[in-house]
Amino acid sequence: MGMQNTGLVEQGLQEISPISWNYMAWGAGGRREPDLENLFADTVRDAAVLYTLYNGEYDSYMQIGSSVRVRDIRSGYFRFVIGDGDDIKKLTEDVSGYIIAVDARHEDIWRECLPEAVIKRYRLIAATRDMLRRPVDKTLPEKAEFVWMDESWDDFVIEKNTDEEFTADVLRQQIRVHGGVGLLMDGERAGFMMQHLDGEMGPIWVKKEFRNMGFAAWLTWEYLDECLKKNPIIYGLIDPENPAPQKVTRELGFKSLEDDVLHITVRDSF
Secondary structure (H helix, E strand, C coil), rough: CCCCCCCCCCCCCCCCCCHHHHHHHHHHHHHHCHHHEEEECCCCHHHHHHHHHHCCCEEEEEEEECCEEECCCCCCCEECCCCCCCHHHCCCCCCCCCEEEEEEHHHHHHHCCCCCCCCEEEEEECCCCCCCCCCCCCCCCCCCEEECCCCHHHHHHHCCCCCCCCHHHHHHHHHHCCCCEEECCEEEEEEEEEECEEEECEEECCHHHHHHCCCCHHHHHHHHHCCCCCCCEEEECCCCCCCHHHHHHCCCCCCCCCCCCEECCCCCCC
């Protein structure tokens, strides 16, 4: 497949085919082309967009200057990296559903452009394979076993889930698209780690009597060790007021964006 000359860094609104972008961004053994370095200069900041582009399951790509938007087809989520707040109005003219926007400095403009939206702040974390570190100082009991999840885990995951964002249908789709890692204790199901349809980490759950024993770190490690064989980067959104996941992911080597990111709901996507 030949590389197309799309003039990515030229000023003005551009539509780019997913195939040509995917090739330019990640061809030649994953090397980014030189003209993309300014557009995607921060691996952590741009993690959600990079993940979506790499997997090729996207549409609605648009760029104005150094501002970018793209929509993940599986989930319907839009991802934005904003270089100039003045670009937001043009990039959101035909947007609905869920949005992940980097960064929160432009929250006032987002609220002006999307006055009916519900906006929450999260902390963006990301890791590549060379950043990931194995859990330390945590000895697993001999009775603990990690297994790759399949559809036989559907009912268990649906029963244990407490997050309203994940309906039964969405959880089933997540297992079929991304799988997951399950924790067995003496052969009984005791926890799981999964991945959102759009690639974000989660949900994760551990049975109450096995919490605070390091299983969250090991579940995350086991799942990401597998994910990063297929993807060059993994990312997650965590509550900035919840220190537990911040501690676990930091110990595993994740880097965190200093500024919060915005999770924007324009309407219910499901």
